[in-house]
Amino acid sequence: MxxxxxxxxxxxxxxxxxxxxxxxxxxxxxxxxxxxxxxxxxxxxxxxxxxxxxxxxxxxxxxxxxxxxxxxxxxxxxxxxxxxxxxxxxxxxxxxxxxxxxxxxxxxxxPFAVLTASEPAIYGRYGYGIASRQLSGTVDTDRVVLHAPQGVEQVRFRLLPAAEALGACERIYAELVPARAGMLARQPGWETQAVVDAPGERGGAGPLLCVLAETDGEVRGYARYSTTSRWSPAGPQGSVNLKEVSALDPVTYAALWRYLAGIDLTSTIAFRNLPVDDPLVHLVSDPRRCTLGFRDALHLRVLDVGAALSARSYAAPVDVVLAVEDAFRPEDSGTWRLTGDAKGASCERTTDAAELVVPVAQLGAAYLGDASLRSMAGAGFVRELRPGALAEASAAFRTDTAPWLPHGF
Structure with a gap:
């Protein structure tokens, strides 16, 4: 056809x-x-x-x-x-x-492209790899206590319709973007994406609200959420449907979670998208009373190996020759020498013998620091040709903070 x-x-x-x-x-x-x-x-x-x-x-x-x-x-x-x-x-x-x-x-x-996938199996054949994941789950607030670090009692809250708090939330978001790989700076028009709240799509929940957390009059964090009312013969069993929670410091973050856990007539907080290393798992008193799960989020496709690997920094010194295999775009296959550290990197084509063989989808999966090259080697995707090359590259690619995509597109 x-x-x-x-x-x-x-x-x-x-x-x-x-x-x-x-x-x-x-x-x-x-x-x-x-x-x-x-x-x-x-x-x-x-x-x-x-x-x-x-x-x-x-x-x-x-x-x-x-x-x-x-x-x-x-x-x-x-x-x-x-x-x-x-x-x-x-x-x-x-x-x-x-x-x-x-x-x-x-x-x-x-040098690269990204997407979110309705069906992840589709895009691997085009060279996309899963580069970040998201944490979803629920917290049983009838049985879980949230940790209260020193200072949470000084945090004050203001509750507004979500659209009215947009400016304050965007300032917080913009300050957080450089701190975590995979986050997207808001382009014009995208600031309203998070507050679209069509009544017909609420699924029985109330309107989208935003609570601003303030210390000494300064907004330091926010949470966007709605609530769903449920009752049983034993009493109220409503749910807090958390859409987004962000803060500039640990005390404000803990205070926001304590606020959410204390909303009247609710017994559950449900969330769909937190970083996989979110502090929540340490704030709760009993993780067994939380249902936690992971799913793929951002898929990344490397297009220009040299430019892509030169653009990021590395957690540990690395000097390794990578043979990148690109079945969908074979003209982009080749061998590159990557040298770099926490201060920067260079990646140039080379005729030197390859030390590590990485398919382009697995390179995309490792690029933001979430997926481990060593783990993918254990699955048979990445092949080590020089002893020690895998350990060196795997340590260098990882990041201290897990990458995260805060919203879809």
Whole structure:
């Protein structure tokens, strides 16, 4: 089958979004949500596939700046709105869009791309690896006590509708972005993404609220949440549905969790996206009363090995020759010498003998410091050719703070 790939014309945006909703098979987006996606969309970065005059595939991108290990920001394309109509599955439409899209990213001079996956198994074959994870779960606040470090009693709270607290929350968020790899700096329009609160999509919960935590009149943290009312013969069993919690210091962070645990008529805090090394696991008195789980979050695809590995810093000194295998883009396969430490790095093509063989998807998985090269070697993906090279590289790539994607796209 022959399909034509075209950049989306602005007047075709609603048709494109209709097709995406049909491909994902769920209920249509609320008018509020649809308006937000239109606000942040970049039509010139939306690729569409056409069979004659029928739109059969979509693959878009957002222009982001992402924190790298070491704190440096880098331009990155965030792949989004990928869909193929059910009439055109298994005909190469997705592969053709992925190939064209990666070519476009490389032409923009971006050394890597990122995405979140509706089905993670799809994107490994295009060279994406799982580069960060997220922690989800519940806290049984009837049985769990939250630790109270010295100073929590001095923290004061203000409760507002989420949209009214937007400015204060964005200041906190911006200050936190450089501290953790994988975080995305807010681009214009994205600041309102977190406060879209369509009544028809609340699932029985109340409106989205925001509590600001203040010390000496200064906002030091916030939590966005809603509550769901539930009752049993024994009494109230409501839930706090935590959307986001952030703070600039440990005392404020603990105070926010104690506030959430103390909301009247609730017995559970449910959350979907915290860093995997979040302090919560140490704040709770009984982790067995918390249901905790992990899932993939950010998937990363290295496009320019030299530029990507030179852009970040490394936790330990490293000098290793990497043979990177790229089955989807074999022209990008090759051998590079990586030298670096906590102050910076260089990565250049070389004719030296390879010391470590890394497929490009596994390089993407290791890039932000979450996945261990040693662990992936244990699974048979990474191969050591020089004794000691694996231990050296694995220690260098890891980060003290786990990478984290605070919101989807």
């Amino acid at each position: 022959t399909t034509e790939l075209r950049v989306l014309a602005p007047e075709q945006w609603d048709t494109m979004f209709d097709r995406i909703e049909r491909a994902f098979t769920g209920a249509p987006e609320s008018p509020e949500g649809r308006a937000q996606w239109r606000r942040v969309s970049e039509p010139g970065r939306m690729l569409t596939a056409w069979d004659g005059d029928e739109l059969v595939g979509t693959a878009g991108a957002f222009s982001f700046r992402m924190t790298l290990p070491g704190g440096a920001p880098a331009a990155v394309s965030g792949v989004t709105m990928v869909s193929v109509q059910p009439t055109h599955r298994r005909r190469g439409v997705l592969t053709s869009m992925m190939r064209r899209q990666l070519d476009d990213f490389r032409d923009r001079g971006e």
